[in-house]
Amino acid sequence: MHHCHATGCKEPVPPEMFMCRRHWFSLPKTLRNRIWSTYRSGQCDDWNISKAYADAARESVHYIAKREGRVPDVAIYDLLDPRRMEQ
Numbered sequence: 001m002h003h004c005h006a007t008g009c010k011e012p013v014p015p016e017m018f019m020c021r022r023h024w025f026s027l028p029k030t031l032r033n034r035i036w037s038t039y040r041s042g043q044c045d046d047w048n049i050s051k052a053y054a055d056a057a058r059e060s061v062h063y064i065a066k067r068e069g070r071v072p073d074v075a076i077y078d079l080l081d082p083r084r085m086e087q
């Protein structure tokens with residue numbers, strides 16, 4: 001079981017869900033669509049994410065953190081971003 005990717009949220013969610021219901025539905029539809037269209041089934045197990053997914057996920061986490069007045073924690077996407085791996 002994973003937990004919600006919103007910064008500071010410990011809500012448990014199934015692996016195929018990016019965020020808990022509350023956070024997911026507070027994202028703009030355009031961001032939700034980008035997450036879906038760039039998500040690859042199995043990426044949570046092999047940690048191979050696309051650049052497009054890293055960008056969409058990072059933007060989403062920033063969006064929620066800003067709304068909640070938190071400092072966004074996107075370290076995981078910076079770590080997994082393929083652009084970083086290529087360096």
Ligand SMILES: [Zn+2]
Nearest residue numbers: 004009020023
């Ligand atoms: Zn959440």
